[in-house]
Amino acid sequence: MIFFTTLVFTFYVGQLLWGIIAIAILFWIFMLCDCLQRNTEDFPRTGEHEKLIWSVVLIVLNFIGAIMYYFLVRMQDNRMKIL
Numbered sequence: 001m002i003f004f005t006t007l008v009f010t011f012y013v014g015q016l017l018w019g020i021i022a023i024a025i026l027f028w029i030f031m032l033c034d035c036l037q038r039n040t041e042d043f044p045r046t047g048e049h050e051k052l053i054w055s056v057v058l059i060v061l062n063f064i065g066a067i068m069y070y071f072l073v074r075m076q077d078n079r080m081k082i083l
Helices: 002-037 050-082
Strands: none
Touching: 002 050
16 A cells, blocks of 8 residues: 555656656746847847857756846846836
């Protein structure tokens, strides 16, 4: 009985983890596409290589880079549009 309960629990936890991983990958792809489609003038700090730097950050740091991009670039852009 304990083996069966452990097997069922492991199966559902595994499905949950695959779902979380899929959501993280989709979020990363969405942020990478947003970065590549954004004009260089639309970044908060309009440097010459800002788009290249963020693209490298997103590719190298994956999900952590996507979270950084979301809060440092995308949210800043939304705040500027509201004001």
